[in-house]
Amino acid sequence: MKKPALAAALVVAIVAAVIVAVIFLNRTPEPKPTPSASGDTAVSNLAAPDSHRLQKAPDGSPVLVEFLDFECEACRAAYPFVEELRKDYKGKVTFVIRYFPLPGHKNSMTAALAVEAAAQQGKLQQMYSTMYERQTQWGEKQTSQASVFRGYAQELGLDMAAYDRAVASPATKARVEKDYKAGLEAGVEGTPTFFLDGEKVTVDSMEAFRSLIDEAVK
Template identity: 45%
Template sequence: MSKNARLSLVIIAVVAVVVAGFLLFTRNDTTAAPQSAGGGVTVVEYLDLECPSCRAAHPGVERLKTEYGERVTFDVRHFPIPSHRNAELAAVAVEAAGAGGKRDDMIRLMFDAQQEWGGQQTSQRAVFAGFAQQLGLDAAAFEKALDDPALRERVLAQRAEGSKAGVTGTPTFFINGTKFTGAPSYDALKKAIERELS
């Protein structure tokens, strides 16, 4: 191999290493700023099912989901606040309902009845099992899922991810990776979404 050929190979190798390093360090870090994986608009909401402010925001979010359809992706992630005695179990119950295709329905039931179970200092497991029954989920499978360490770990991983992204309270929204500031009213969220769509 000639000296020039060897030099060319070395230069190509160095360029490849530099490009790979650049790509590695400039890639999107979804744990730091949750955002869209595709080209559309993604709204990520960190919520606590026992939080009254999350319950208040929920109807507006549901209305936005209906209005935008497939144009906007809404992604709910859990951020159970430790001082809320049943928030973590409620999040696990939502994930357990998700196995039966009823995740969104369970969230709706949780918020509809939040004033009855929220703020209680005793476990509301029986209440959540009752919600599963209302949704027609398999009772034994749901009970088993409530004790599944993998579901609890999923919830805690989402909370850790939220903390890393700067979530300190609920609800916290990210629209295409940008943290939404201000009160998350229907109108304010719609305005932020429209900015991203335009």
Template identity: 45%
Template sequence: MSKNARLSLVIVGVVAVVVAGFLLFGRNDTTAAPQSAGGKVTVVEYLDLECPSCGAAHPGVERLKSEYGERVTFDVRHFPIPSHRNSELAAVAVEAAGAQGKRDDMFRMMFDAQQEWAGQQTSQRAVFTGFAQELGLDAAAFEKALDDPALRERVLAQRSEGAKAGVQATPTFFVNGTKFTGAPSYDNLKAAIEKVLP
């Protein structure tokens, strides 16, 4: 092989690596904080189910969901903080409920009862199983899902995505890919949405 041919191959290889890098990192950024699609606004929230600030923000977020309907997409993602003993299991429980079509209902139940289970240093698995029963979920399927490594990996992947996007505390919101920096009150979030709403 001639020197020029080898040089051409090296150049092609470098270009391929650079393009792959752009695609990979571009995809991660989009996954962490998606832009609006089809003229809609997307609000991504990273939360920890044991976090009191997340619990305080939840009613406002629910109100915004109700008010905006299909005009705004709300994408809730997990960011369990390691120092919170039960936050990771709570996130898995939400995803386990989601497998039976009750993800949003389990989120609401977790926050409604947050003061009863959060901050405990013992496993709250029995509490979460009780929530599943109240929601009418298949108990055996829910228990099996709680132990599913794939659900735990999904939760941890969301936390990793959040960290890459700059999440350092919960709740953290992104409105059309831009990190929201104000206090996460109903009024402040509504103002941020209105700024970008078509």
């Protein structure tokens, strides 16, 4: 292998290793999780009928569920990988996201409410992507970023009166909290946490993650 090609390969390998470390080793922890149901109940609730599906495969296809926090840096690091998986397994795997806003993040619940409000107007994926792509603008702030998220909603062309009602609605917060509770019941201890067909994904590389999906698809 020529030196430039070897150098490029080494850079790719190093970047991949860093991403894996961030995703699988440095997940943002949830302090003292308190599961409230049996494992069997938790598995059955991982992909509830009203859970948000980024894309859907035919019935009987593998289901990958991610519990996420939009303010979590590890979730943001996982985002490009998840998008790559969605592209590669389109029509073969159903991708589900569940809200798991961690109390240690000042704006994680506010972000989840904004995404849920957008979802109610059919803009789930657009707001989901915007949150991660602009996380460096609003993450780790100690003041409310609600106005920033409202600006994102305006950019997406949402009905702002409906958006404001949704963000303020107890029903919207209850929808987010439902996902959070399901995560606790499933034993989620940090974000991002992935489940493939009800089994928690515990791997140490992106290649191993893909291998699990490949086996499930077969």
